[in-house]
Amino acid sequence: MGETIDKIKWLLTDKYANKALEEEIRDIEDLLSPGVSTCLGCGAEVGLRIALKIFGKNTILAIPPGCMGGVGVVGYGLTTGAKVPVFFPLLDNIASMLAGIKRQFNRKGEKVYVLAYAGDGGTADVGFQCLSGAAERDENIIYICYDNEGYMNTGIQRSGTTPYKAWTTTTPVGESRRGKPQVSKNMPLIMAMHEVPYVATASIAYLEDYATKLKKAAKVEDGLSYIHLFTPCPTGWRFSTDKTIEISRLAVETNFFPLWEAKYGKIRFTKKIWFKKPVKEYLKVVGKYSHLTEEEIEEIQKLVDERYDMLKSLAR
Amino acid sequence: MEEYLDWIAPIGKDLYVIRTGEWRYQKPERDHEKCKKCGTCLIFCPTGSIYVEDERYETDYEYCKGCGICARECRADAIIMVEEVRE
Amino acid sequence: MIKVVDGNQAAAFGAKLSKPDVIAAYPITPQTPLVEYVATMVARGELDAEMVEVESEHSALSVLHGAALAGARTFTATSSQGLSLMYEPYFRTSTLRLPVVMCIVTREMISPQSVWGGQQDAVTVRDAGWIQLYVENNQEVLDTVIQAYRLAEDKKVMLPVNVCLDGFYLSHMAEKVEIPEQDDVDRFLPPLKMDYIKLDPKEPISVDPLTPGGLLTHYRKKHMEGLENAKEVFEAVDRDFGEIFGRYYHGKIEPYRMDDAEIALVTMGSMSGTARVMVDKARERGVKVGFLKLKMFRPFPKEEFRELLEGIDVVGVIDRNVSFGFSSGTVFYELKSALMGHHEPLMASFIAGLGGMDITKGHVGTVIRFLEKIQQTKRVEKEVIWMDLEEEIWEKPLTR
Numbered sequence: 001m002g003e004t005i006d007k008i009k010w011l012l013t014d015k016y017a018n019k020a021l022e023e024e025i026r027d028i029e030d031l032l033s034p035g036v037s038t039c040l041g042c043g044a045e046v047g048l049r050i051a052l053k054i055f056g057k058n059t060i061l062a063i064p065p066g067c068m069g070g071v072g073v074v075g076y077g078l079t080t081g082a083k084v085p086v087f088f089p090l091l092d093n094i095a096s097m098l099a100g101i102k103r104q105f106n107r108k109g110e111k112v113y114v115l116a117y118a119g120d121g122g123t124a125d126v127g128f129q130c131l132s133g134a135a136e137r138d139e140n141i142i143y144i145c146y147d148n149e150g151y152m153n154t155g156i157q158r159s160g161t162t163p164y165k166a167w168t169t170t171t172p173v174g175e176s177r178r179g180k181p182q183v184s185k186n187m188p189l190i191m192a193m194h195e196v197p198y199v200a201t202a203s204i205a206y207l208e209d210y211a212t213k214l215k216k217a218a219k220v221e222d223g224l225s226y227i228h229l230f231t232p233c234p235t236g237w238r239f240s241t242d243k244t245i246e247i248s249r250l251a252v253e254t255n256f257f258p259l260w261e262a263k264y265g266k267i268r269f270t271k272k273i274w275f276k277k278p279v280k281e282y283l284k285v286v287g288k289y290s291h292l293t294e295e296e297i298e299e300i301q302k303l304v305d306e307r308y309d310m311l312k313s314l315a316r
Numbered sequence: 317m318e319e320y321l322d323w324i325a326p327i328g329k330d331l332y333v334i335r336t337g338e339w340r341y342q343k344p345e346r347d348h349e350k351c352k353k354c355g356t357c358l359i360f361c362p363t364g365s366i367y368v369e370d371e372r373y374e375t376d377y378e379y380c381k382g383c384g385i386c387a388r389e390c391r392a393d394a395i396i397m398v399e400e401v402r403e
Numbered sequence: 404m405i406k407v408v409d410g411n412q413a414a415a416f417g418a419k420l421s422k423p424d425v426i427a428a429y430p431i432t433p434q435t436p437l438v439e440y441v442a443t444m445v446a447r448g449e450l451d452a453e454m455v456e457v458e459s460e461h462s463a464l465s466v467l468h469g470a471a472l473a474g475a476r477t478f479t480a481t482s483s484q485g486l487s488l489m490y491e492p493y494f495r496t497s498t499l500r501l502p503v504v505m506c507i508v509t510r511e512m513i514s515p516q517s518v519w520g521g522q523q524d525a526v527t528v529r530d531a532g533w534i535q536l537y538v539e540n541n542q543e544v545l546d547t548v549i550q551a552y553r554l555a556e557d558k559k560v561m562l563p564v565n566v567c568l569d570g571f572y573l574s575h576m577a578e579k580v581e582i583p584e585q586d587d588v589d590r591f592l593p594p595l596k597m598d599y600i601k602l603d604p605k606e607p608i609s610v611d612p613l614t615p616g617g618l619l620t621h622y623r624k625k626h627m628e629g630l631e632n633a634k635e636v637f638e639a640v641d642r643d644f645g646e647i648f649g650r651y652y653h654g655k656i657e658p659y660r661m662d663d664a665e666i667a668l669v670t671m672g673s674m675s676g677t678a679r680v681m682v683d684k685a686r687e688r689g690v691k692v693g694f695l696k697l698k699m700f701r702p703f704p705k706e707e708f709r710e711l712l713e714g715i716d717v718v719g720v721i722d723r724n725v726s727f728g729f730s731s732g733t734v735f736y737e738l739k740s741a742l743m744g745h746h747e748p749l750m751a752s753f754i755a756g757l758g759g760m761d762i763t764k765g766h767v768g769t770v771i772r773f774l775e776k777i778q779q780t781k782r783v784e785k786e787v788i789w790m791d792l793e794e795e796i797w798e799k800p801l802t803r
Contacts, residue, residue, distance in 0.1 A: 022355025030364045034379045035334035038362065041383035045362040058604045069613075075328035077618055080609030083331070085602040087472065087610035090491055093465030096457065100469025101602055103425055103453040107475070112604055130465065133458030207359050234383075242384030242397075245360050324561060324625045325500040325600040326618075328609035 021208045028053045031083040037071045041241030043231030043248065044068060044146040046204045048117050051144060052084065054214040059113040060101055061086040064094045064127070066119035067153040067233075068146070073117075092126040094118050095134035095224075098141040106140070113142060113218060120147040124160040124187045131226075135194040138223035145187065145226070148233040156236040160185040164303060165296055167288040168236070178291060183303060188228035188260075189311070195265035198225035202259065204232075205249035209259055209270055216261070230257045238287020250282040255308045260315065267315040279304050336363060340382035342397045344375055350394035357386035357395060404582045410573030413541040413580050414480065414506045414566065415440035417548025419450045420588040421504070424475035427455035427466035431485040432518045433570035434508040438480065452478075460485035464492040464503070471501040472602045472610060476552065476595045480506035482570060483524040484513065490528065496563045497532030498626065499611065500600060502555035503563040504548065507535075509672070509723075510570040511758050519759025520570040522672060526700070526724040526733045532626055534564040534633050535701040539675040541578040544568045546650055547698075549588055553640045556595050559632040567700075569723070571759065572673040583648055591647050630702040637699060655699035656707050660686060664693035666774045667712060667748075669720040671697045671734055674755075674762040678721075681767040692771055697734060705741040718748045719774045721767070721790075723756040731787045749783050755790035765800025766790050772801055 031052040038045045044067055052059070061084050063073045073081040074088050089097040098114045105112045123131060123145040134141060150168050151157040158168040164183045167173050171180040192199040197220040202210040210229065217225035232248055234241045251257040252271060256279055259271035279301045283289040292300070351373055358366040358373065365380040366373055375386070387395040408416065414437050418426070426445070428438045444450035453470070457463045460481050467477040481489060486507060496503050511521035525535060534554065538547050544566065551564040568574060602610060614622070638654040645651030657675075660682055661667065670678045675696040685692045695711055697704075712718060722732020729736045735752035742748070753770050756762040769790070777783055790796055 018356045018359050019354055022359050026355065026358060026368060032364070033331055033333050034364065034376075035336040036332075037334050037336065040339070040381045041385055042362045046360060049362075049364050050359070057607075060602050060604065072332050072334065072613070075332040075609040075612035077612060077615055078323075078328055079330045079332035079612060080328035080607070081332045081612075082609070083607055085604060085607045085610070087602060088612075089468075090465070090495065093461060093468070093492060096462035096465035097469035097472075099455065100425060100427070100466035100471075100475075101473045102469075103455060103466070104470045104473035104475040107424055107453055108473075129458060130462045133462055136458070137456070204360075240384070242388040244362070244383075245385055245389050322599070324622070324629065325498075326611045326614050326622055327600055328612040332612075 018208065021211055025050065025053045031057065032073065033081045036073060036081055038067065039233070039235045041234040041244045043204050043233060043244045044148060047144070047146055047210070047229045047231055048073070050207060050211060051115070051117065051214055052082070054211055055113045055115055055218060057084055058111070059084045059115050062089045062094055062098055062116040062118070063087070064089050064116070064118045064122040065091045066122060067148070068117055070153045091122045093130055094122055094127050095131040095139065095141060095143060099134050099137070099139035102140050116141065116143045118143065118145055120145055120149060120161040120187070121151050121159045124185050132194065135191065135196045135224045135226070138196070140221060141224055142217045143224065143226045144229055146229050146231045147187070148231050148236060149184070150236055152233050152236040161187055164300060165289065165292060167291065173291045178296070186307065188226070191226040191228070192262035192265055192267060196226065197223040198261070198263060200261035200270070201228045201230070201257065203230045203248045203252050203257060205245050205252060206259060206271060213261060238290070239285060243285065247282070247285060250277065250285065253277045254279045254282045254304070256282050256304055258308060258311060260311065267311065269315055335378060336381050337378045340380060340400045342382045342384065343377065343400045344380065344382070344384070344386050344395045345398050346373065346375070347394045348372055350392050352392040352394070354391060356389050356391060360385050360389050406580055406582055407577050408541060408580050409436070409575055409577045410541045410544050410568045411437035411508065411575070412440050413545040414548055414568065415444065416582055417545040418478045419444050420583060420585060421478070421549055421552045421592060422476065423452050423478040425453045425455065425467060425470035426478045427457050427463040428479045429457050429460045429463050429481070429485060431460070431482045433510060433574045434480050434482045434485070434506070436574070437506065437508065460489045461492060464489045464496060467503050468492060468496065468499070468501060471503060471597065472600065474595070474597050474601060477503050479503070480508060482508045483510035486524045486528060487512065490531070493528060494531045498622070500561045500626070500629070501563060502561055502595065504551045504555055505563065505565050506548065507565050507567045508570045508574045509567050517758045520572055521757050521759070522567065522569070522723040523725070525565060525567045529701050529733070532562070532630070533701060534562055534630065534699070535567055536564065536698055537567045537672045537700055538573070538698070539673055539696060541573060542580045542650070543652060544573060545580055545582070546644065546648065546652070549583070549592060550640050550644055553592055554633060554637050557636045560629050560636050561599070562629050562633065567672065569673040587647050591644060634699070634702055634704060652698065655704040656711060657696040657698065658711055659694050659696065661693035661695065661711060663691055665691040665716045666771070666778055667715045667718045668692065668694035668770065669697060669718060669734060669738060670694055671700060672723065674721060674723065677762055677764055677767050681764055681771060684768070685771045690771065690775060692774070700734070703737055703741060708738060708741050709745045712742065712748060713746050715748045717774045717778045718750045719753055719770050720750070721753045721755055721762065721770060723762070725754055749777050749781070751777060751783055751785070752787045753790055754787065757791070760791050763800060765802045768801040769796050
């Protein structure tokens, strides 16, 4: 009985979920330049604009090399791409540089949000060491990883978070190789296992959930908060530019990218999927999986189920 | 001395803005009759180009790149993408 | 207050007296005790600073980037492999014009595997835009750290400074050192003001936007001007320091018994103490020899060298490093190119003290004999001499 009510509630709230958020953020000044040269339908841009609206002007923003840096968020020449202080950390020192800023502001007794908006390469691969170090040292920084599953700015190369079998320019599909041979690094779970105050996954299709998580991250004062944001990339994933949100939603509905949060390592799902869809529905609309055979799709389904079950076993 | 300190290190001050509307090959057109004012298009617009004026949702064509997300996400089918025709 | 301290501790005292806001460091031999000393000072409440015990040297310098952009006075220290791991943020520290002070407790670069002394680490990063100061003894370690902040934060300079002290020879050897009074240091070193580059929500700007080549060229030129300014500023800093603390180090290059010299030695770092003794001994024999202790290796004091070596017959440079690709010691070839087109003495390069080998009185004595021979024969038979490989020297180095 309780479950049925929950289902109905979910159906209703999901339908109107956006309205509350829309009313909240609509009149807040956009702190990003209105014209930055992101690709059409860029998922990462959605996530950045919302994040800046939630955090507001008292924020220092790190934009490491990657898509958001390349499109001009840090500006060009003598200009800036944002209305908050913004800088280019190195690709591999994002968390360290932020920690240094935060320490000095703490010392001055001034409160400020120090926020990274970093791609998956700078987070899960080359910048991982310093992020892990900052997490362990309880540096009070907010780290958002926009995961477009590869090095998109340099032209769609595989990264640690590129999923199994996905096509990229460095994991091409041919007679002897069929996309990436390895499974993706489970970055949000790795961060949760650092037992930092707050870790969450988020999706640009569920912006209200994302906004709630941003607000929770903003409240953290005793350590690091990390949000792993799923941001499909029309250019790199090979789908038409209008499908970015739809694909993000499908990733959640198929459990390919479940939404959860973890406080000090204790995991809790934030979005229960009542009508789980087969992962095939997600894979068939994303061009980077267009080479998959039925067997391969089944194999991925199995991997998705296993990863979800593992997560479930950890969740409260 | 003050002069020497000006621009000794790379910083940016003025806002960097590209007129991304010029990229558009298709543009969203809105049927205000059908619009249910749910705000879905506004929150999902990557370029932040949708705004509300006199309780009507409008698109800022200066920056709208014409990706089509608003049309696809609209639950009321109030937005359609039409070919951009330029002089 | 007089204390007996090793070089690492002297550096820690220098840092403490300079009142840094943020310190980040990662332990590496032979710098490790320095980190421990600083951490202890913070733990005891003697030093009021944010101490960040980072997970790598790369992060150590990166934390300081962030802190400096937020307006902090910063300190770190490293050696050898740590410095090379830092190279990415290292270059950027100078090109962002951040006045960081970093001690390099110099050590060999591997391979071969080595943890012992040598200046290869610091010398190898010479063209990354920092100021580099090399010191002779532990008193100079402490004093130069304080001076380094004044130099780095001078409005005409605004560049990071390395204080390079020889690993083990200074870092682990205890000497009598006078610890300055805090009031005097405060008088000498005003608080840092960063306003040309910063991250502050009250004044939002971007730091390091994508920069087209023409503008980048402008920044490069400004950077070089800053380095050139450092030459003049350092002389003033050293003189001011002398007035307040009673110790004057003769700025960029310290000449010793050079007035009537015909032969000159050039040294850098702790070997200068040995050179002092051996020059005195050679003088007893009637050899007109003096030496120049090079303190400021970057920017390279070309003009001063030209002036100081005017009319000198023979110059010998002892390098505790090598320049791969130029096949001599590094200071040797830099000095040679600086003298090109001016008075050009006969020159020889002596490579010694690599991988923790001592530069003994015997070594320096032998170098002086070599130079005497060059003066007599007026020709340089062998331009580069590997002191620890020449059998003749190896067997019986000349201590007189």
